[in-house]
Amino acid sequence: MSKVELLPVLEPDADAVPCCPPLSERALTAEESVRTAAMFKALGDPVRLRLFSLVASAEGGEACVCDISDVGVSQPTVSHHLKKLREAGLLTSERRGTWVYYRVAPSVLAAMGNLLATSS
Amino acid sequence: MSKVELLPVLEPDADAVPCCPPLSERALTAEESVRTAAMFKALGDPVRLRLFSLVASAEGGEACVCDISDVGVSQPTVSHHLKKLREAGLLTSERRGTWVYYRVAPSVLAAMGNLLATSS
DNA sequence: ACAGCGCATTGATGAATGTCGAATCAGGGC
DNA sequence: GCCCTGATTCGACATTCATCAATGCGCTGT
Numbered sequence: 001m002s003k004v005e006l007l008p009v010l011e012p013d014a015d016a017v018p019c020c021p022p023l024s025e026r027a028l029t030a031e032e033s034v035r036t037a038a039m040f041k042a043l044g045d046p047v048r049l050r051l052f053s054l055v056a057s058a059e060g061g062e063a064c065v066c067d068i069s070d071v072g073v074s075q076p077t078v079s080h081h082l083k084k085l086r087e088a089g090l091l092t093s094e095r096r097g098t099w100v101y102y103r104v105a106p107s108v109l110a111a112m113g114n115l116l117a118t119s120s
Numbered sequence: 121m122s123k124v125e126l127l128p129v130l131e132p133d134a135d136a137v138p139c140c141p142p143l144s145e146r147a148l149t150a151e152e153s154v155r156t157a158a159m160f161k162a163l164g165d166p167v168r169l170r171l172f173s174l175v176a177s178a179e180g181g182e183a184c185v186c187d188i189s190d191v192g193v194s195q196p197t198v199s200h201h202l203k204k205l206r207e208a209g210l211l212t213s214e215r216r217g218t219w220v221y222y223r224v225a226p227s228v229l230a231a232m233g234n235l236l237a238t239s240s
Numbered sequence: 241a242c243a244g245c246g247c248a249t250t251g252a253t254g255a256a257t258g259t260c261g262a263a264t265c266a267g268g269g270c
Numbered sequence: 271g272c273c274c275t276g277a278t279t280c281g282a283c284a285t286t287c288a289t290c291a292a293t294g295c296g297c298t299g300t
Contacts, residue, residue, distance in 0.1 A: 023176045033170040041164030050153040056143040077289055079248055098297055109236050116233035199278055218267055
């Protein structure tokens with residue numbers, strides 16, 4: 001039984017990724033590239049990107065799997081992709097009763113957006 | 121014909137990718153997901169992301185292949201990855217004499233950044 | 241307790257990907 | 271013309287990946 005957290009955002013989570021100086025400013029090191037590429041890779045599949053956008057744009061910031069499963073692939077495949085997104089640190093999941101809810105990991109969107117920021 | 125020239129950015133180029141409503145705002149369609157995922161996928165490899173960052177952070181906005189080839193893989197592999205980035209619309213290349221110079225495709229960084237924009 | 245539903249895991253398979261060495265192409269200088 | 275250097279292309283190989291059907295697990299009513 002894990003901690004039941006009700007705080008919506010901004011608790012000091014361990015898997016936060018502070019990794020990101022804007023790309024236009026400084027080249028990434030080899031190690032930074034590995035960690036950051038894993039996130040881009042997670043969004044680099046059409047089905048996953050669609051699932052992620054469905055969660056990111058969902059009411060209340062979260063979505064039940066049953067609400068986003070209609071993306072043209074089988075149910076196990078949806079589960080597989082959601083797992084990948086979780087492992088990449090992009091989504092978090094929580095079971096409440098019958099359903100499992102996914103939400104976007106806080107600070108991850110901001111970090112990636114910052115990385116691609118147009119400093120020009 | 122009002123000739124717009126010399127503007128550093130924002131000229132209406134053909135390969136611009138207008139694809140992008142912020143993710144937090146609206147879910148992507150299947151077709152949008154395919155096109156956009158291709159870009160994330162291109163950045164989803166450590167070597168490619170590093171090469172891209174080297175070009176993006178280079179002096180004058182461009183870099184010779186010879187200047188960014190030291191990323192731990194063979195030179196044909198570097199060329200292969202640069203081609204992938206070119207095909208994804210993220211980089212453009214130009215040969216000047218002996219060397220080939222790469223630069224970041226304008227408006228692509230902005231489009232991807234916009235997609236990940238934190239509307240919160 | 242049992243049946244039913246939601247979601248995750250397993251195992252298998254065909255396709256895509258990253259990597260290299262060798263060969264090839266393109267320019268510049270001798 | 272000939273060679274040297276920079277860069278791309280080719281062929282091959284091992285690994286990873288996306289996908290599915292079948293199965294397992296957790297929870298909820300009845």
